[in-house]
Amino acid sequence: MQFRMTNGQLLPGRDANFGGTQTFIETYAATVSFGVSDGTCWYLDSAFCSTFHQMKKWSTPSNVLMATRLLCFFIFASAALSLLFRCRVFGALHRRAKRKKKVGGEKSLISCSCRKRCYHIYEEAATWSVLGVTMQLVLIVCPPMVQFQIFEPCFECYDFEGAAVHEIGHVLGLGHPNTAREEVDASYFDTYGTRGDNVYNQRLAELIRYNESTCYNTWGDVRNNTPPNAEVDSTGCKRGYNDELITGCVGIRDSVMEAFTQNNPSVCLAQDDLEAIHTLYPDCELSVTEVVCYKVNLNLGIVRIAVYVLGPLLIIFGVVVLMQAVIQNHNREEIKEQKVMIKEHRKEVVAGRFKLACANNLAEQARANQGANQAASESRSASRSPSRKNSPRSGGGLGWLKTKKSSGLAKQPGLVAVCHAAGASTSSVDSDGDAGGAGLSLAAAALANKKPQTIAQRVLAAQAAEQAQQASTSSDDGAYPAMDTSRA
Structure with a gap:
């Protein structure tokens, strides 16, 4: 069958300039399905998660993930140890037990019930700062939630919007630029005399638009590999999560059509993608040489931050304020009891x-x-008789x-x-x-x-x-x- 391009011209055959009869594969419909049954995870907020994927350029994804987990554990452990040092509950109970010991050689009759021990814990907690305790509890609760509920879903999962753009590119006829040499291998070369490779459009790469006289044969401007002095994607030739190098990949430009979009998610076409679209579907009047991307920010990342950071912060602050109110009420009751004891x-x-x-x-x-x-007795004894003197007194x-x-x-x-x-x-x-x-x-x-x-x-x-x-x-x-x- 003949392949007619969007400019109205027939795609040239193998041995003819125009009007050849080369056989092509026709795509007239496509079914796009996403891996929802194999445990693949997805995220929707591309604008929010794309920032985390930029960290993969610092080192391998596994090393970056390990570093973030160590940082999370360090913050959590530091806050937990500082809070335990602040509590000193055992010290308060020990001091309370000392006051129960002998007083003046005898055992004290002071009660040492659980209620009394809690009173001394209240006395210890009354010296705490509300903001200080709140920050310590937040640093204990929030880092694990940020790590496992916000960062890692963005870092390890796939971009749903980017995957949709990627699959639609396949429907339009675009392939993987970084695995082209693996997908179109030697057997295809033996049959058709060519092999797969990453290509680019030289005219569009130089930002020169097509016009009515130059748009009839866009494939004449196609060249192998990448333009000279082009910026190469550092993660383009790496396979999967462990950065295994792709065989035959010699460097590619950034593209939404890269295989393994887990490492390079995007919802906007790159320059390489724009050149491929204009090469396959040329437009002689309104060809565009610069990428224009219109996207809507869903702000789901902000919602997740509010749920996993702001929510626990408000709950912890409310609990600490309530605890301080209970402690203040206890102190007022203690003052009243002390006043009564002073009166007694x-x-x-x-x-x-x-x-x-x-x-x-x-x-x-x-x-x-x-x-x-x-x-008086001596004077009376002298005046009275002797018998009277010895009489008992009544x-x-x-x-x-x-x-x-x-x-x-x-x-x-x-x-x-x-x-x-x-x-x-x-x-x-x-x-x-x-x-x-x-x-x-x-x-x-x-x-x-x-x-x-x-x-x-x-x-x-x-x-x-x-x-x-x-x-x-x-x-x-x-x-x-x-x-x-x-x-x-």
Whole structure:
């Protein structure tokens, strides 16, 4: 059959200039299918991923991939170690355990529950910076996601748009420039007397357009290999992912028709592709010598960055802010508890001071009354008969509290009453060794505006009041109580 070119001329045969009868293969329909069932991966955003493919020119693709993985691991490990150093959770628990040890030779009664331990972790976390912790967590989470969800799909997968352009080029009659010598081999040469090779159009390479007089035989300007001083694609003669050299490839220009488009994806025609289209389908009026590419940026790469980087960043920041809010609430509760404890300690201090003052006043009063009683006893013994001298004195307790004119307690009736109850209880030491302490505890409770709560305290209070009343009655009858000098 005859091959008529788009300029209306018949393609010349093997031995004729024009009008030959060379047999050609006719393509009138094509079915383009993509490898979706063999595990081949694809990406859609060519503009975004093409930047990563430029890195393959630095070295072999495998070396570049290994370098990016090592960089990702280094960032991840550095951030993780810094965060572990910041946490120091075990150190906080260890310090908490130390405070649980002996205090003053005795075991502390402080609780060491899990809740208390968490409180000390809160104290440690309260010193953290929100931005610092956020950046550390982001550097832990984001690098692996960027590496395996953004970079490697672009680096290892195929460009869907570029593959579509490539296959449509095959439908139009374009072959692989870098594997032409392998695909059209010696058997074809033996049959047809020619072999496959990479070719170019000399006229179009010099940016000279075809006109009505020069466009009738475009194949007359076709030459083998590449134009002189042309820029050669550094990855054009490399096969696949491991950069195996293609046999017979002597250097090609950039083209969307290169085999193994994984290494050189593009959706725009290159100069070599434009020359091939104009050679196969010449136009005598509107031939174009410079590549014009109109493409739409899908911006899917930006969406992936938002999902795998911005999303985790916002989530981590929200979690850190929430953690800080919980810690601040814990600190406020701790401050409230400490204020309550301070109030309780102040009450205990006031009660202790009262007990000390009461005991001092009772001791001074006891010493004063003891001296007065001894003097009165000596004077009466001298005036009375010997039988009267050895008679036992009646009455007991602390009736000497009635003679309180010389004591400073006269000006404090409430204090006198409480100290009287405490002093009355001290006279019963022989019968109950803890009565004096109970009286002082009763005095402290009265000062703190507290009522005796236990039955034992109520019984001791009643006994103290009864003994105080008996002491007062004995003092009115003229008898003087016997003093326990050791207790005083």
